[in-house]
Amino acid sequence: MDLASIDTRVASSLEGNTYNGKVVALAPGLYAPYNANFTDLDKYYDTGIIYGDSMMRDEYLPDTGGSTWGGVQPGAQEPESNPAVASSATGESELATQLKEEFPGYPVLVDLASIDTRVASSLEGNTYNGKVVALAPGLYAPYNANFTDLDKYYDTGIIYGDSMMRDEYLPDTGGSTWGGVQPGAQEPPQ
Known part of the structure; x- marks a missing residue:
């Protein structure tokens, strides 16, 4: 997806670090910089550097580095998500x-x-x-x-x-x- 279609905080961190201004959306509001040498998008789940929403990263890709912010919403080019599926019930802390x-x-x-x-x-x-x-x-x-x-x-x-x-x-x-x-x-x- 286009870098310009995502949250500006995330986009500014990724600017200049992606091929042709593209990013890979791994989950709603979570991104990896696109590299033209890796066209299999599933490979990006194994990358150690993720950018985007802090809650989404902590929940789904907790062992990654990168920059995160609170309240990063999915970009305009991302598919609609199903919150009932995406939210997990793990018990009260x-x-x-x-x-x-x-x-x-x-x-x-x-x-x-x-x-x-x-x-x-x-x-x-x-x-x-x-x-x-x-x-x-x-x-x-x-x-x-x-x-x-x-x-x-x-x-x-x-x-x-x-x-x-x-x-x-x-x-x-x-x-x-x-x-x-x-x-x-x-x-x-x-």
């Missing part, structure tokens, strides 16, 4: 259990427009259909339609929102944080 007990009603899918504008502007264009997953009051992960089990977002490495909440509950994650981010209007009352 200990972290998910803890946070769900402490913050009843979470995780919840909310509109990007309903959250703090600082967080929303950082996530703009990086979520599916303008939705984000609220993990706890003021903590968000970009929504990816290939992962419909919201508990899975507790295990993502990319979190946006309130700095104190992230430091307290999800300290080993990346992403952007700000001081004083309050829960959005669509989040459960606490």
Whole structure:
């Protein structure tokens, strides 16, 4: 597929590293640079370097390197995926259990427009259909339609929102944080 048809963050990392501006889509939002010497596209699943969505890579190709970002959606030339098939149910993590007990009603899918504008502007264009997953009051992960089990977002490495909440509950994650981010209007009352 054409490099220009995929997420701009991924495309800029791959620019100049592909043959004729082509990439191989391995799964929704996951790419490998195309090399004209390898026309068998199945070979690209064995490459050690993958670019694209962090959740998709962690779920399907965890032993690979490369650059990943949160909320990378499939490119315009990719086939429609079936989220019910792509999402896996592997059981609730200990972290998910803890946070769900402490913050009843979470995780919840909310509109990007309903959250703090600082967080929303950082996530703009990086979520599916303008939705984000609220993990706890003021903590968000970009929504990816290939992962419909919201508990899975507790295990993502990319979190946006309130700095104190992230430091307290999800300290080993990346992403952007700000001081004083309050829960959005669509989040459960606490």
